[in-house]
Amino acid sequence: MFKGGYLGKLLRVNLSNGSIVVENVDPDIYRLFLGGRGAAAYYYYREIGPDTDPLSPDNKLIFFTGPLTGLSLPSTTKFQLATRSPMTGLYLCSNSSGRVGPHLKFAGYDGLIVEGRAANPVFIYINNDSVDVRDASSLWEERTSRVEKRLKELAGEPRAAVMSIGPAAFKGADLACIMVDGRSFGRGGTGRVMASKNLKAVVVYGSGKIPVYEAERINDLGKTAAQRAREGKPVHTRFGTAQYTGVMNEFGCYPSYNFRTGVFDGIDTITAEYMEKHYKVKNLACYRCPVACAQLCEVKEGPFKGFKSDPEYETIGAFGGQCGVSDFGAIVAANSLCDEYGLDTMSTGTIIAYAMECYELGLFTEKELGMKLPFGDGEAMVAMVKRMGEMEGFGAELARGFRYLAQKYPATVPYMMHAKWMPFAAYEPRGFHGIGLSYGTSSRGACHNVGGWTIRDELLTGEYDPFAIKGKGELVKVIQDTRAYIDSLGICTVVRSAMGFTDKPTGNVLELVTGYDFMPELMTIGERIYTLERLILGREGVTRDNDYLPDRIMKEKLPEGPARGHMLSKEMYDEMLDEYYRARGWDKEGRPTPERLQELGLEFCLREG
């Protein structure tokens, strides 16, 4: 069926019994789900039952590349992970850049499934068709940057790509991520799942070629697309996603002080422009990316002198506005520590903001926390990040995430900004109502990407009033479906438009790569993936009740700024949610109907109940 883009092979490593098997992938899986997120969700649906404990050997790490991963096109860096999240207790999809995805394909595999649990710490080493599981005892407690260096030495292959976990994961942090060449599978506790398998790292080196149906034409198209992406993204190159910081604040939608307001009084020293002037060292680029949006920053003076990291918009939002911290050096330091310990920056910052509010309200005492933790105190924030990374003192509590904290400290629940236990991203739903619906209906909890990033449509197109309700259900569905198929391609969303991958797909990239004309079906594939994910979530107990937002969003009005006086009441939200379910062909409880499952080619889900 396919003449390129796919290798058609999946590597399965069972760490309990040491078996290493290469399996064929049924081409129908690619026809229906494209690859990447879609294929990973399919295997999750098949192999991870609703009663699976996220930290048991029965949970799996399902990595999948897409048909474009590793090709000579712009930013073909992405690969996807599906697993059951210890942070939310639910299905989790996550994507990462880095070189591991491309090298997995160069080695001959579209996907990698890791299952079981090793008796002792190990790493998996994949070198083309040679695959083995090696001892990692001496590396187990190492931080991520040292692990990468040492693993390349141990493997004897300096060109290898590495994904690894840091100390936070093996010490039990549910916020732990998997670091991939300086990027990450960030959200939902992927690192803790990997630690539960006694797996420190996966090292991959591949030297093979990925077949491409029309290789010469793809090379030419790649050059044109790279040029288009570079010319279309000068602001990303100069400022990265940090560019949104000042802009969101201007619209009163920059979540600050744990979402108590949408205007940050310390904004002037955390904007992208300030970052460029005082902290930026150079750009960093992911695999084959012509935009290079990552901004490496260094703190040159003050208490955080010497720290280096590349904070993105979300990280600046979590550690900046959310924690009320206006010292950009503290943000760089917090980001750097998260990377070294292997913690998700977004969840870490948002949970510290929650702890700060609880501290100011007297719900957490100085004695309990082991420190004063007021809003705006950058040094305290960085100290708490360190404690979370080390799982020391109250840091060990916060690093378990909201689901755990809600059980243990029920009085603090009103101050947890989350959906399905996933901490919010840095956009204010009371100022952009569509993003509220995105958080509520995202298939991994409050995520602005998987949930559908509505800001462009609500702010820039003139078609939507940010405070309107009508039309947002349909809008969110379209953006979610678009994102679902893009996450299955293997490219970064920053360059997608340059290759025609929008909600109205154009061009012939996929046909030139695979020999199969996916273009007319891409939005249906996106909807199919999203619907399958909803079926999985339903199987794990999610209903309409789980699609709502915290009371702060639904009952408290924003106190200041351009969005002053706005909230997203339950009545307003219900109207959006009903429209969204209707657009999806789901019933009033958010369950996909049998008719829609049949229309989408998901009959097998009906047959299997």
Add this chain to the structure above:
Amino acid sequence: MRIAVRYLGPASSFSNTASDVLEFDRPVSLQQVLDTITARHNYNFTPPAWALLLEGRGVANENWAGILIEADAEITILPHLSGG
């Protein structure tokens, strides 16, 4: 006729100013306003990199050429946000 221009966030780094007030003696197209800005700051704010609000409301990139401004107005130029 006065057209106030705001350069929001990173846009101000490309124009080297946070705002302008442009004067025209007759109705002008949005494109003419942008041409004036280009001449003044030696930087061309073009799609798809940049977005534009007219009186606070977004104008899709594909509609820029067809807009005629006939009275005092405020334009905001900002990066074309693309997800993050």
